[in-house]
Amino acid sequence: MDETIYAVELAGHCDEITAWRFLKDMSEAIRPDGTSPISPCHIEIKEDGGFTPAAVPCDHEMKGFNAPEADDGTNNEASAVWSLAASLFYLVMGCQVMNGKGGAGQHESSKLPYMRSSLPLLSDLVQRCLNYHPERRPSLREINQLATQQHDICMETVKRGPKFQEQRLDNGKPEGPGQQALDFWPEPMQPENKDNKAIEP
16 A cells, blocks of 8 residues: 655655645635645645645644634635645745744734745735735635646747857857857866876966
């Protein structure tokens, strides 16, 4: 029997394409009534790298992924959205929101956590999902549409491979392919003498 791998094991090591896949899969899979528990310990990683609600939570279950209004017994789509965003924040950043207190530590005056400036669209979406006011959070459908679009963009970027910036001379003309290769190499390339020692510049 294969061992279940839980999303919590990605904490601090979740890249952008995985983050969008997480939101894409889970916004389709979780129940909009908010009755199903949502946390990195309640989500498993499938063989194809996708995500799905776990049939059985992992042993080291964590608290702090419930929306602030959940303490009053409120469970709905908006609270599920908050929990989903809090889970993603933990996967990307390796720490929980609200200084580790989660929804229980959030108040109307609390500052919304921001993930990374290098991930502006993803970070902005997480902030919107973590809004203290449920009515201001996006719907699961809106999250799914954006996540699907961005995941497709990331996949296309991966297929194209890395983009190398073209090196140019002072006259604005691109240098030859040989010179570009030399410029791309991270260390200086120097000829060796007969004694197999590098010639000093």
